Amino acid sequence: MTGSVGAPAERREGREKVSGTARYAGEFPSPGRAQAWPVPAGVARGRVTAVDTAAALAVPGVLAVLTHENAPRLAEPDDPTLALLQDARVPHRGWFVALVVAETLEAARAGAAAVRVAYATEEHDVTLTGSHPGVYVPEEANGGHPAVREQGDPDGAFDASAARVDVAYRVPPLHNHPMEPHTSTARWEDGRLSVHTSSQGTGAVRAVLAGLFGLPEERIVVTAEHVGGGFGSKGTPRPDVVLAAMAARETGRPVTVALPRRYLPAVVGHRAPTLHRLRLGAGADGRLASLTHEVTTHTSRIKEFVEQAAVPARVMYAAPHNRTVHRVAALDVPSPSWMRAPGEAPGMYALESALDELATELGMDPVELRVRNEPDVEPDSGRPFSSRHLVECLREGARRFGWAGRDPRPGVRREGPLLLGTGVAAATYPVMVGPSTATARALPDGSFLVRINATDIGTGARTVLAQVGADALGVPLERVRIEVGSTELPSAPLAGGSSGTASWGWAVHDACAGLARRLAGHAGPLPGQGLDHRADTTGAADAESDFARHAFGAHFAEVAVDTVTGEVRVGRLLGVYAAGRILNARTARSQFVGGMTMGLGMALTEGSTMDAAFGDFTESDLASYHVPVHADVAGIEAHWLDEEDSRLNPMGSKGIGEIGIVGTAAAIGNAVHHATGVRLRELPLTPDRVLTGLLDRRT
């Protein structure tokens, strides 16, 4: 490779983004375009008995009102959340029961407000408890992980352990809230459907639309040129795209559906609440004998999604006796789904907090405790790691952070009204990769064109893939153009699971390397249309590996807790990662820091409440659901090790989009304990909880 990979190349679409000319899904001018506004169900469970649309249709500018009585019939989707306006059932509050299509946004909103819906309501149950009678053990958790794993005799070993921690944690529901709400514009023309959508993967959107509308995929084009974030919530098609396609077909007009922010929590997935019980038993030397992580979570009545929060405990530490269990209750709640690092984010919060408690119990440094429990092979599978440099991350992080000489005593560092503390936590995220195709073309003018239906949701995919291609071709970066974000391009998987760059990059690498070979054997000038090479990594990218493949990291946090108010401020947050080869230092840093920022939100500010009486999330807007603001983020640093791993993909890269959030909340929570001596086991650590904890400590 010639050296594009790893360089801090500037984002290719950067200029468009800073000048405001980058167009997102709702921003393509389209003559005659109509706007649509959905109507959410006002009850938590029941059936629609009548929809009175007369007043809505009388609103000037309203073109149509779609309800389950008149909406186009769809084939049954695999994803039940997309069976929109197909029947009278209301599976949860906020489920869409009508869609108003109008000439303007104002008319659409006024029309939606004028729709009168009558319901036959049924008793609902939305409250998750550990002892909920409906709790069951599913067949598997998200990602295909078995719900239960057990080795040895965890209970016996726990009882026999010299040092024991038996604790419960709770992570509340969390919302992805990408800055661009889920938006789609659809247009039908001559039996063909074209869609601009805000999605992490247009291939899946096209496949789902083809199924729902009974169209061959060749007659559907889906593009997502720029996507205003997703964080998992745009990983699958969402109601906006189905509703837009229905409304466009029904009205014969292009239609944009931009979901109102307040409606997102109910219809685009959320991180389900998780109740954790951790039991750690260790010898006086700190070596774990027993590790049990049991998770209880919720899902909706229509779709089983089980946050795989006990899975990281199968990867992290050597404990000969262990048990990991997932349980779930199906409630009358919105369907949960992916949110940045599903499983790892809440699971590692609990595991890494419990480990900190064990360190306190043992009187051992929490970095050393982790080092001492470093496994030789992946504990659950027994497979060797393709690479694992957690210990090096911890050591390097400790060095950079100034961890050495830390006074372990909690609650003793005071500066005026502030209590100061530091904390550490480990991070992990699995390496995922999927088959992809790509083409590379050499043009007579000496430039190259790489085409692949990757999606750039802000990760810098365009830039990084061009770097991979340039190196495989052995040419300077500026000679490589790249096209992404459309189903007209060679098919590729979604931007999700931190797998995008690995999956796409592999195909781009193979296409470009193949083209380079072709060019090497080509004599004379290129033909006018250039020379092409197509790659398909099926069979290679999806081959089973003999190795356990994960990225690892370490997080260090310094906090100040105000004893007057209970407010927590993070003065420093530092992450060190071992994530294979870093392909673009500039965009990678932004991703790591971004993940850590979301982790800071998870620790301190973000949380949502399921209202027992009404069955919806109370914090439904951005004034009440507190994503961190500028002022919350003082110093965040991300560093990485030069990790070489030849058992991954041709670039030697691991995913980096999610690991930044994993462990951050635990590091901050552990620092809050170190600062105050109070162990708070429910997130987020808002002033009400922290202050109450401080007062309880005093009495």
Added chain:
Amino acid sequence: MGNLQHRSQTTLRVNGKPHTLTVDHRRVLLDLLREDLDLTGAKKGCDHGQCGACTVLVDGRRVNSCLLFAVALDGCEVTTVEGLSGDGGGEEPHPLQRAFLERDAFQCGYCTPGQICSAAGVLAEAAAGHPSHVTDPAAPSGEPVPLDREEIRERLSGNLCRCGAYPRIAEAVEDVIP
């Protein structure tokens, strides 16, 4: 369509060009920019003044364009991210735009125009002596407020960024402080 008393003619100067439109009174500036003028740089993140993605400058002051009825802005001067550089075509970026590029102060880009317009407003406000929540109350009133990192962070807190580009944004703004 519509009752005449629910629509009015309004004239705005947007990025230096006058526009006279008959607007539905319900039309907010953000929708006017995006739907009527095809200026989609100002973004709709929440539509309720809770995210800052729609930030533009009206008569030189940063505001949430989602909360301003266009009819009430008759005669106002509006500057959006597209017109920030002042050269009309946007060929030569504004120093803030260049700094955001150089610092990689964004990822998905959706909050970026709002961050940039907001930062432009911040620079003007600080120069005009507007204090912030973190300004020392003992600082002399009426004097320009020096913008350190903490000031920048506080003053930009009305612009959410879910990708978490905050540290880079603060650095970018710091780069253009005169």
Added chain:
Amino acid sequence: MREFAYVRAGSVEEATSAYASHTGARYLGGGTNLVDLMKLGVEAPAALIDVTRLPLDTVEELPGGALRVGAMVRNSDLAAHPLVRDRYPALSQAVLAGASGQLRNAATTGGNLLQRTRCPYFQDVSKPCNKREPGSGCGARDGVHRDHAVLGHSAHCIATHPSDMAVALSALGGRVELAGPEGARSVAAADFHRLPGDRPEQDTEIRPGELVTGVVLPAATAGLPSAYRKARDRASYAFALASVAVVLRLEDGVVGHAGLAFGALAHRPWRAQRAEEALLGAAPTRAAFEHAVDLELAAAQPLRDNAYKVPLARNLAVDVLSRLTDTAFTGRAS
């Protein structure tokens, strides 16, 4: 949002008479809350009387040393005004502790006073709320109410008033000036907002058609040490969990004047009169502050999930009183 007529008023008289001649009219100031509520369907005026261009956009000294702030003065200009910063620091600090730079550039002094509660049940038209729809019930009382009132709430409503500015105005002894069909009048800021009682739909003492024309800051508190402090869920751009505004004068080593008001504890800025009385004549010690504040907060009736507000408010008040005492002695906040 329903369609509405729009009238731009050029004078107070034009505004009040336009209001009178349009059924279902509302005054439009900066719109930062009204437009939000119209989008939510909580407010549905038939006409908006735009008062933003009224000549009420100045801060002026009155004979005798008081300061009048026009109702159309934008929040950011109010907070930045040298006379406000120098003489009534609590007011400047309170304004700057609220909302965002963008919102403060649009929001007006009058509008800030008249903003509605951010109770999530009030904002959601699919749920019961006695404030929005009298008689429909209160969703918050048995629902999610961590942010709600601990003082002065009623069976009908537990909402809090969200303004930071109004808390400082109350502590500073400001007055609200009004103009209406029956002429002009003024009301003490501390009495301007109401407790919910059995009429939670009525936030303030304003009468139909009346317009806030300005607020007056009294000469009595001009130049006294004053401060505002707020606790919130994130470092900026969040409503208060609790807040306090304090103005304090020490005379001969004892408290000669004390103005103290809490925010986010009640349906209105909570002027802490019992605490003020207890402070008068007391030596400025931490114990005296704690005693006075406890007297005030003894009336608190926390709900299931908001008991934390009582110690939080206590801590805030004692902290600000202590700091102001230092200021009074040294001339500078510690």
